[in-house]
Amino acid sequence: MAKKVVTIKNLEYEYPDGTSALKGINLDIFEGESVALIGLNGAGKSTLLLHLNGILQSDEGDVEVLGMKVAENIREIRGKVGVVFQDPDDQLFMPTVFDDVAFGPINMGFSEEKVKEKVRMALERVNMSGHEKRAPHHMSLGEKKRVSIATVLSMEPEILILDEPTSNVDPRARRNLIELLNGLDITKIMATHDLELVSETCDRAIVMFEGKIAANGDVEEVLTDSKLLESHGLEAPVLVRLFRDVMNREYIPIRLEDVIEKPNKYKI
Template sequence: MKNCQAIEIRNLRYTYPDGTQALKDVNLRVENGESVAIIGPNGAGKSTLLLHLNGILKGEGEVKIFGLSVSNSNIKEVRRRVGLVFQDPDDQLFCPSVFDDVAFGPINMGLPHDEVILRTEMALGAVGLPGFEKKSAYHLSLGQKKRAAIATVLSMQPDILAIDEPSSNLDPRSRRELIKVLRSLPVTKILITHDLPFVVEICKRTIIMDEGKVVADGKVEEIFSDGALLEIHGLEIPYGYSAPSLLPTL
């Protein structure tokens, strides 16, 4: 699977019931193992695009996950392969304990009890929360909740991790812990974020969306070195950012 295409989107269009056209002929490809940030102003269509990756929203056009069309006939397998983490972790943490939250997916996959326990322990270990099984999510810090929400997805062993605003409202320590977690995960990652320094830490490729369209797509250092491009789309070069040299090494 190393060289397979993880995501392929062709001519994707989506209009909300109120008539707002959120996506306008979006075309996008993501290779397996890539870490890609999607940035842009509010209302650009970023989160709407994310919700199409596992069929929560369905527009016109084509969305494929590892060659599988996101359709009713494939939706169960697509949702196993695409782990979606919402901006607000409380949308994913609703059980009496952290263990129950993280085990929820594997249980609904019909996995044996021992496998559910193993996956839950591995997922919590991967996000730095071993020993939190009996805790209530209500008593966790926001940073811990964000990592627990990621664990609820990792327990299903997805091939793609799609996260909406992973670093929003985190204090510096929690943000740093989350960066370490995301760097360590050997899966394809799609991050929707306004935190451009966060992008620099994790991603090699950045896509800018504006008014429902992909308006730029390239290496992080190329996109973040183009102040005029960023400004046009309501963004700015991250404070203190210095792009590595784009010249070839002699």
């Protein structure tokens, strides 16, 4: 049985202006899972993510990550839980790609040789080898997104957190990000509006609505539940709508690969 890497109990959070963002959140996430938090703007997705490495903290409820209470182990948690922000310009602030990716390992006290090795491996994992001397502010958004992920991977986290990873990227950059995420063998937790991304990269989907968890289940179960999605302002992936609404099939795939592998099941 997989071990729990995130345990949240009765978490409440209110912003200084009085906005109630999280209302009684209870959630377990297991090692190796790829989990999506989906929902409308203001549902609480990003707020919940930012509690997982202590960027936000609440006096109401408990958040444990990797067996540690976040509030009492901030330094250890931040070395093991990497956050990739929605806007890469919030993450990239050094003059070169190398400097940005090296920033974390340097601050962890690694030797110069070890820092170079960590940077090399991180850039290799995001297919950005050879770009070490480039200035991030001259890069495309898709490239910036990949370098942002590399800044986190250079710390060798056990959990990767991503806030709207495909926001505003073009189709090619989006496909590159999907392939990158599928190739990362660590626990991944993302907040996203992109249900196509969820269908291709996640095992579990959690629907959030007005600061609460409205549904929590297997990604196929959630993404093919039209009433659930529509009642929370979400639209099913195109493939789901095609097989359900146009072709009126009994079995509904969420990935094109499913149809290719099992054409008889989906009557193709």
